[in-house]
Amino acid sequence: MTNPSSDPVRFLDERLGTAGPLRKAMRYLFPDHWSFLLGEVALYSFMVLVLTGTFLALFFEPSDAPTTWSGPYTPLDGEPMTRAYASALDLSFKVPGGLLIRQTHHWAALVFLVAILLHLLRIIYTAAFRKPRELNYMVGLTLLGVAILEGYLGYSLLDDLLSGMGLAIGYGTALSIPFAGGPLGSLLWDGPFPGGDAFFPRMFFAHVFLLPALIAVLISVHLAMIVRQRHSQFRGPGRRQSNVVGSPLWPSYALRSLGLFAATAATLFLAGGLVQINPIWQWGPFEPYLGENGAQPDWYLGWLIGALRLMPNIELHVFGHTIVPNPFFGGLLFPTVVFMVLYAWPWFERRFLSRDYRRHDLLDRPRDQPRRTAFATAFLVWVATVFLAGSADRLFLAFGVSYEVQVQLFRALFFLAPVAAYVIALRICQDLRRRGHPLRRVSRTMVRRNAEGGFDDVGADGAEAEQPGRELERR
Amino acid sequence: MSRRLRNALLLWGLVRGLLRAPRASEDDDGRGGLPGWGPDSADADADPTRRETGAPAWAELTLVALLVGAAVLFVAFAVLIAAAPDTQALGLTAGGALALVAAALILAGNRVAPQETAVEERPALIDPEAERELESEAEAGTDGVSRRKLIVAAAGAAGTGLAAAAALPVTALGPGPSALKGSPWRASVRLVDELGKPISANDVVEGAFVTAFPEGADTRELAAPVVLVRVDPATLRLPAERRGWAPEGLLAYSKICTHASCAVSLFRYPLYERRSSGPALVCPCHYSTFDVRRAAKVVFGPAGRPLPQLPLRVDAKRDILAAGPLSGSVGPAWFGTDRGKS
Numbered sequence: 001m002t003n004p005s006s007d008p009v010r011f012l013d014e015r016l017g018t019a020g021p022l023r024k025a026m027r028y029l030f031p032d033h034w035s036f037l038l039g040e041v042a043l044y045s046f047m048v049l050v051l052t053g054t055f056l057a058l059f060f061e062p063s064d065a066p067t068t069w070s071g072p073y074t075p076l077d078g079e080p081m082t083r084a085y086a087s088a089l090d091l092s093f094k095v096p097g098g099l100l101i102r103q104t105h106h107w108a109a110l111v112f113l114v115a116i117l118l119h120l121l122r123i124i125y126t127a128a129f130r131k132p133r134e135l136n137y138m139v140g141l142t143l144l145g146v147a148i149l150e151g152y153l154g155y156s157l158l159d160d161l162l163s164g165m166g167l168a169i170g171y172g173t174a175l176s177i178p179f180a181g182g183p184l185g186s187l188l189w190d191g192p193f194p195g196g197d198a199f200f201p202r203m204f205f206a207h208v209f210l211l212p213a214l215i216a217v218l219i220s221v222h223l224a225m226i227v228r229q230r231h232s233q234f235r236g237p238g239r240r241q242s243n244v245v246g247s248p249l250w251p252s253y254a255l256r257s258l259g260l261f262a263a264t265a266a267t268l269f270l271a272g273g274l275v276q277i278n279p280i281w282q283w284g285p286f287e288p289y290l291g292e293n294g295a296q297p298d299w300y301l302g303w304l305i306g307a308l309r310l311m312p313n314i315e316l317h318v319f320g321h322t323i324v325p326n327p328f329f330g331g332l333l334f335p336t337v338v339f340m341v342l343y344a345w346p347w348f349e350r351r352f353l354s355r356d357y358r359r360h361d362l363l364d365r366p367r368d369q370p371r372r373t374a375f376a377t378a379f380l381v382w383v384a385t386v387f388l389a390g391s392a393d394r395l396f397l398a399f400g401v402s403y404e405v406q407v408q409l410f411r412a413l414f415f416l417a418p419v420a421a422y423v424i425a426l427r428i429c430q431d432l433r434r435r436g437h438p439l440r441r442v443s444r445t446m447v448r449r450n451a452e453g454g455f456d457d458v459g460a461d462g463a464e465a466e467q468p469g470r471e472l473e474r475r
Numbered sequence: 476m477s478r479r480l481r482n483a484l485l486l487w488g489l490v491r492g493l494l495r496a497p498r499a500s501e502d503d504d505g506r507g508g509l510p511g512w513g514p515d516s517a518d519a520d521a522d523p524t525r526r527e528t529g530a531p532a533w534a535e536l537t538l539v540a541l542l543v544g545a546a547v548l549f550v551a552f553a554v555l556i557a558a559a560p561d562t563q564a565l566g567l568t569a570g571g572a573l574a575l576v577a578a579a580l581i582l583a584g585n586r587v588a589p590q591e592t593a594v595e596e597r598p599a600l601i602d603p604e605a606e607r608e609l610e611s612e613a614e615a616g617t618d619g620v621s622r623r624k625l626i627v628a629a630a631g632a633a634g635t636g637l638a639a640a641a642a643l644p645v646t647a648l649g650p651g652p653s654a655l656k657g658s659p660w661r662a663s664v665r666l667v668d669e670l671g672k673p674i675s676a677n678d679v680v681e682g683a684f685v686t687a688f689p690e691g692a693d694t695r696e697l698a699a700p701v702v703l704v705r706v707d708p709a710t711l712r713l714p715a716e717r718r719g720w721a722p723e724g725l726l727a728y729s730k731i732c733t734h735a736s737c738a739v740s741l742f743r744y745p746l747y748e749r750r751s752s753g754p755a756l757v758c759p760c761h762y763s764t765f766d767v768r769r770a771a772k773v774v775f776g777p778a779g780r781p782l783p784q785l786p787l788r789v790d791a792k793r794d795i796l797a798a799g800p801l802s803g804s805v806g807p808a809w810f811g812t813d814r815g816k817s
Binding site: 027029032096097099100103104132165168169171172173175176177178179180181182183185186187188189190191192193194196198228229230235236237238239240241242243244245246247248251252253254255256257258259260261262263265266267268269270271272273274287288289290291292293294295305308309311312313314315317320321322323324325326327330331356358359360361362392393403404407 | 511512513514515516517518519520521522523524556557560562563564565566567569570571572573574576577578579580581583584585588589590591592593594595596597598600645646648649650651652654655657669686688694695696697699700730731732734735736737738739740741757758759760761762763773775776777778779780806807808809810811812813814815
């Protein structure tokens, strides 16, 4: 009989045969590059979200039943409101450490989505989506979509004025789905907006169980696929398609990665304690007849509110009956197009741009395929223009430009900015390919001593040379 | 072939020519690499492996100091939670402790633990032998079964039945879309404020912006809130059939935006009309702008139809009453919503 404390290795091996697989896991190799950490930051933000969210769920009450709040914040003391909003106020003002955890949770959600987006950009610019990683790329995109929905439900739960306005827009957009919108909105909200008794518990269940479970499953699949194929890597000495060069998991990489987890959590807790985010007591309780100017959603919804704003007032209708209401175009069609382009990217690029059906485990640098980089930049700028239109309230406060002028301006940029971005990115890539990186360019001049003892410049040589080991791949 | 069609085909050919790159050759650009794999690095033959051990004393001692510091801050956090839970102090201690842990782990990973760069062969994913075996194994599962198509069809029927059985109870989640159409506005319903107090016509002056509800109705009902404004009757430009809807220039429109159901809570009232546009209701969410004099016609923004108007009358006590129901469907449209006249 093996003692689990004196010989845990043998104890587990006897029962599960773990020694071999664990030994292999300890030798799993991680190529070293800073951009590979973006996905890890997303993973660690998700862990912070689960931990802080568990704490919050112990106190939050997902109910729109009326109540009267009393507490140390005098403007709301004795005010009628829903139990959801009242319990969120209790979390902020009465539970020890409650505000810290609530704000850390909110910051973690913002960072989670920033990290996913930057990770996606890294994947696209370095062409990590190519065979054999197309499926994993699509799993990652799905993660992004689910994370956006999860974040939206999270701040919608609190039932303050800001979240209520967000839900109203969500309701209007759900109703705009052709054919199915009306019944769907009525079913989801358990009646007309602001919703029946079942609506808040439903949102809560989706936010704390359904979607987090889905995200956890998708993350597991994402990681399992990576482990099966091993990490991709950049070109460099000894780097082949058929090998992986990097640090083994044990011990140095595990320590560094845990360090990244601690650093992510530290940043989020410091932000949660020191930088105010979503001060719900300032917004006040939501009523369907109330709205406020300058209300901004969480950043990852900015592109949707921007698209809703930029869409001209077109609706399809026949004989005085609406067929396609307006919010469909900005709130549903636009994000659908964006996600469809992203899902189709690996297949589309292979079919029309590269005609390259080979397996790639070595990454491109952005300049190596200028047209891909230019198209990606144009696409990014296109979405970013719409995103900026979502912050028109802030731009009005900062620059005093009226909403009307801003909307017209952004409508023009919607068409012009991607073209400009394409041209500029293409030129930069081509220049980098031709002349190398301006900061890493090796400049050499050959001089010859002449008979008088002076030096003659006999011409620049090698100004176009790149540093060794950075030779370009040309097709 | 018509000229237009030929031009379109030419354009398509041009676009295809621009989009398409030559097919990458299978036999790699003389750079090695395996069949079916892209080209290798230029210096793929170099040996990148290394292993360095030996932790410097300063690193080990700093590591200890960082970990002890983290312990102190974690204890400070626990004490604060119990004694004086101040958000900033809690954030500083918890975040600070985690930052020290992060510094310790990164130092340990980079300076104390052995540093190693290793090389591993990537596993081949394709195994044609296994693929063949998998296929024949799968096919062997139907050996000796003669009515395959019939069985598959029956299974399909069961699946369809299951889908229907799963889909139809979904309709129990909520009421049908006809529930979205209700409105408490009828003729002779008095307009009151959010506390239920009747609104006197004398209190609604030009430039004022009043939110009103039907007397006795639930203020959270979407069709309930209307905005009440007054304009100079001489400037009104209502359609002919609404001529009597605005006594003394008093106008009432649904407060819920016909675009995405936000409350239309901004009133853009001109200070000097000759140099700016007329009075308009603006939705703060997506800037839909409704001209109050022209029956809430959309003059800017994404809304697809005007705000429904409530016909008004003023009684002898100067109370404001509805003279009929709202002119159309309240709030955002869905498939089949009546767009109303105007």
